[in-house]
Amino acid sequence: LINFNSPKLPITTVIKNEKNVCQITFSPNITQQAKITTSGILGDFVVRYDVQRDMGIGDIQVLNGHFVHYFAPKDLPAVPKNVVFVIDTSASMLGTKIRQTKDALFTILRDLRPGDNFNFVSFSNKIKVWQPNGLVPVTPLNIRDAKKFIYMLMPTGGTNIDGAIRTGSSLLREYLSGPDSSPNSVSLIIFLTDGRPTVGEIQSAAILGNTRSAVQEKFCIFTIGIGNDVDYRLLERMALENCGMMRRINEEADASAMLKGFYNEIGTPLLSDIRINYTENSVQYVTQNLFTNYFNGSEIVIAGKLINESAESLHVQVTASNNDKSIILETDVPLRRRRIDTEKHVKVATAAMAAGVKALGSDATQKLGVALGSVAEDFVERVWGFLSIKEGLRSRLRSQTSKEREDHTQQAANLSMTYHFFTPVTNMVVEKPEVLADGTMAPAPTITPEAGEDASPANELPDDTDDRKPQTPDGKLVNQALSLTDGDPHFVVEFPLSKLTVCFNINGEPGHILGLVSDHKYSGVTVNGKLIGAPAPPGSHKQQRTYFSTITIVVDKPKRAYIEVTPKKVILDGRDRIVLPCHSTVSVDSGVLSVAIVGKSNVTVTVGGNISFVILLHQYKNPAPYQRDHLGFYISNSKGLSHSCHGLLGQFLHEEVGLAELPAQGDMKPSAVLKVKNRSVPVVQKSRRIYSGTQSVDCWFARNNAAKLIDGKYQDYLMSHMFDTGDWPHGTNRV
Secondary structure, three states: OEEOOOOOOOOOEEEEEOOOOEEEEEOOOHHHHHHHOOOOOOOOOOEEOOOOOOOOOOEEEEEOOEEEEEEOOOOOOOOOEEEEEEEEOOHHHOOHHHHHHHHHHHHHHHHOOEOEEEEEEEEOOOEEEOOOOOOEEOOHHHHHHHHHHHHOOOOOOOOOHHHHHHHHHHHHHHHHOOOOOOOOOEEEEEEEEOOOOOOOOOOHHHHHHHHHHHHOOOOEEEEEEEOOOOOHHHHHHHHHOOOOOEEEEOOOOOHHHHHHHHHHHHOOEEEEEEEEEEOOOOEEOOOOOEEEEEEOOOOEEEEEEEOOOOOOEEEEEEEEEEOOEEEEEEEEEEHHHHHHHHHHHHHHHHHHHHHHHHOOOOHHHHHHHHHHHHHHHOHHHHHHHHHHHHHHHHHHHHOOOHHHHHHHHHHHHHHHHHHOOOOOOEEOOOOOOOEOOOOOEOOOOOOOOEEOOOOOOOOOOOOOOOOOOOEOOOOOEOOOOOEEEEOOOEEEEEEOOOOEEEEEEOOOOOOOEEEEEEEOOOOOEEEEEEEEEEEOOOOOOOOEEEEEEEEEEEEOOOOOEEEEEOOOEEEEEOOOEEEEEOOOOEEEEOOOEEEEEEOOOEEEEEEOOOEEEEEEEEOOOOOOOOOOOEEEEEEEEOOOOOOOOEOOOHHHOOOOOEEEEEOOOOOOOOEEEEEEOOEEEEEEEEEEEEOOOOEEEEEEEEOOOOOOOOOOOHHHHEOOOOOOOOOOOOOOOOO
């Protein structure tokens, strides 16, 4: 943690402060790191700084039709606060955690101000209240007694989160309804735990409901989780639903310092009920503009779009409460002058960044300088995107239905990819650079982040799935070669010249991603499928079954595009990013990829006119416990795939096989073997149902996860992520 005003900076920290740029470097060697911590590198590098601020409504920047408003008033009298500390004293807090918590609480007690009121609740199996009669004022005597209570806290027993939060809420609610409460004070609960609920109510939904009922929108809850065994989703929802925020403290972190820092952020309320309004019909898509509290040292940031970019001014009004006073601040902001000032600042910042990057000297850093310059030129719009994503993620967490959650997830994912933010609903894809013959690096492909939404479920082929064969949108049957995977997952491959059909099963694990087609180097096409698990139906010899829940097709030539298919929707990212529902019949051409959906039946994906895949949609109207919506995958046109194509299906597209019969030995019947690439594969004859069970095909079945039939082992086909285009690791075909 670096503070510019701190007389003692961390070792090896160097600060170079120029007119428009401040450069901070921190470069300890191994020995110096060991002196800081023996727990490895604790990856947070935090710089605290502030900027010069004008008084009044704050600072507004305008650029490219967007505005961002920074509001951070200073020199206001602190608002009295009413605070209840609810502290976990279960057995898991024993040792370092309780010691650091006590140390932080002693410091916090010293920082309480005259005019504040407070109380403590400790909880494990039992719940203890320091002052059962309610909150007490800050006096030397009360501070001394509180220190005794904290000193005597002894970890033991389980974790009754529900009982503790309701007890703390009751104390605060009763105080606020009594005669000693100030109507303009700020009230809050600070709740700390290191575990999950184990005593009393343990269901998260019930705990959240009980908390809302206990709080009654009268105060805010700020939650703190310590360590790795915390239900952080519960704590975050509890805070968000009750106008607070959540802080996560890692197992190896200095909990005492982080607790003090967290309290410093919320310990000095300056304003309450802050509302910021702008000229009606002048702005749109404005981010959050109503705030319960404003704390000293924080900042309120609002962004939006200007409806009329040529407007002369924007009227801004800020209303808030401070102690027993109502505050109204308003002014007309000259938009043209603010836009000119912002553009000037952007030029200065871009030049400063370019100079700093140039000093580093490599080609990669030069490209970084260009990228940073581009970010600076659009930074106001990116601030709007960033704030909108945060609001979407908060709304997603608070959502009460799956439809609400999906809508908020989609909105956040779209904005994340538009503005290139790495968020909980996107995945980062890292590709190893290709080294050319001359030793230089090949140009990196443009990679679009994957939406991190949970994949839709998947399972069996039976009675109430849609049983139509793959069709084009005009109703014609797809004339396709037999090379497919469907069901649990059953693979069927036809060898036309040999007049043989071979089948095999892959018994994967839920979450595994299988490489189905790998032709990245040549045609630029890769197909991967993600497995989902389901219990086996009654009478099955298996304990569980797996099915494909998601299929992705990535194309890298002539330019990068991808399509992601689940039983519910299709995401196409080519020229633009489009999300299509699977219940509608529609066709879309993105230039590189074209997709045709036959509603509730199948999705046909065509690449360059000579590669086509058909993905069957298996959906259940009334699913049994062992049934899941899932996908089937068929290669209907492989002309554009190279002879070097690989993958669980791709490796057989240009191969031929032979069938031989081994003579009977003793009492054993003659057995069949398949000759594949100079390997002998024992097979037995079976019948497989395809096209959602409407047709059967006779095939030669290879056991044991297709051992010897496929190149290498099943594990060689596991991909690291849905957009992995890694090449077949063996190079040549071998066992």
